[in-house]
Amino acid sequence: MQKLKNYVNGEWVDSETKEWGDIRCPATGEKIAEVPYSTSADVDKAVQAAREAFWDWRCTPPMTRMRYFFKLKELLEKSFEDIARTLVVEEGKTLDESRGEVRRMIENVEHATGVTTMMTGYNLEDISQGIDCTAERQPVGVFGVIAPFNFPAMVPWWFLPYAVVAGNTYLVKPSEQVPMTQARIFEVVDECNFPEGVVNMVHGSRDVVNAMLNHPQIAGISFVGQSSTARHVYKVCGETGKRVQSLGGAKNFLLVMPDADLEKGMPSIMTSFYGCAGERCLSGSVLVAVGDVYDRLKEKFVAASKALKVGNGLVEGVQMGPLVSQKHMDKVLGYIEKGIREGAKLILDGRNVKVEGCPNGFYIGPTIFDEVDPSMTIAREEIFGPVVSIVRVKNFDEGLKLIDNSEYGNAACLYTTNGCTAREFKYRAGASMLGINVGIAAPMAYFPFGGMKGSFYGDIKGHGREVFQFFTNTKVVIQRW
């Protein structure tokens, strides 16, 4: 049985803790590893190592720092399949989805190597006669990420490469539910021979989070998780004077117009609702049928949902894997119960899905509620599972109002063949990541990732060009000679 270690100051070390958690394979329910619930002392050791490493690393030329990431990219490509398979085993998504996640992780490493362009400042001569001014970007210190369970490979790497290539040092806290993927990635990091203390990883749960949020020598935190925690992280970081980018949950609406090309759009609508078993902040959750598209849309969507193959993500041809844990599965089942109790019509029930050879896996099949009223719990709260609510609206404006009324503002999608409607949607929709005839509006490494309203707390979002602002301080120098 694998017992995970922390990675501190360039070495694999045991946690001081006596508390351990079990890691279970979601496809089979079997225990596959144990993760330490590290202590605040473990966190402090990692932060001290990162502090020690900071000055030398900060003085290392950006080109040299960048080369570590070129090497890392090559090493990650070699371990690509192994990382993807580890991800399937501990998180449950399909092999294709895992490969897609690892690819997006590597794309962030690639994008961060543009540091010599993206980190530059600016200057202006003669701001007064004979006086020149420069604005220079400088690294700040130790940063850290608190990562969620749904993208265990990718999410820490929305932040780490940019922070480190900019000259900061770093601490990763993987989700305690899925720590093995990041542990595998850190084996590759170790091969890369970063200077000791530049990148560190501490496993754990609530104690590690609190220790990071309250540590006086951590300059900034990136968080991804549910909205209530995101709000808490934002608040505590404010109190402790940290920079913070805190990405929360979502309730995403897919508006389908009467003029939509359903034939063409259906595969991406399916991916939106059922990809990663609905466990992603960009997943569709409410399917909004605008006007008379309702009957056609429902018929096609239900038929396609019934045909979806559910199973162990390692098996070829499986299109949707299990949920991450028994606890999360129970939560999703609770929402299905609530939907029935509140009067929605269950037209496809995924609760009794059977997967051959995996009787103890955490499976829920595609589940569809029809006749959902926007006031119902299932139409308002984040479910994070393969549960779809179909809502009917009379027109486009009524559909937009649903998005605006939501407490979340992460993603929203529109299916149409009308450019004017698409333009109106882009202009008015109250969410930050929009898809037009695209079901998963996922910004790539070179665009910012993050929502608005209850889906995001902070100013600067994940990756994209702007993220260098989060990881640097702009120093203004005014000179006269």
Place this chain on the structure above:
Amino acid sequence: MALNTFGAIMGFAGQVAGDALAVYREALPKVKNPDLRGILETLAREEEKNCALMEQARRENVTEMILEPVTGLERDSYTIDANLGNGSIDSDFLKAALIFEERAERFFREASAKMPVPEVARIFRKVAKKKEANCIALKAVDLS
């Protein structure tokens, strides 16, 4: 079995190349006709490249955003019978090579139309075109 995902198609594409490579490698030391040997050497090199190309394409072009379900491609429709028998006569090797190249041409052509990732669809079309040319070259071999 349905080839209903990007990964399933790419896995099968790798298998199509790998199957052919194994047969060409087995045949090469036994082939007597120099023209046929020359072509099989070229085909073996090509399949080696194709195996690597399919692996690379699967790794580098997987886009989580457009991992959409694929319909209308079945593994069974590309099942072939390429038994080499005793595997000692050049005509058997020629016949087997034709079967493998024709199968690959048909698979890559048909799969390119279903492939949701344009860059991979382009690679498939390119491979299919090469396979078409290989079939013409094999049919022109004179063993008499």
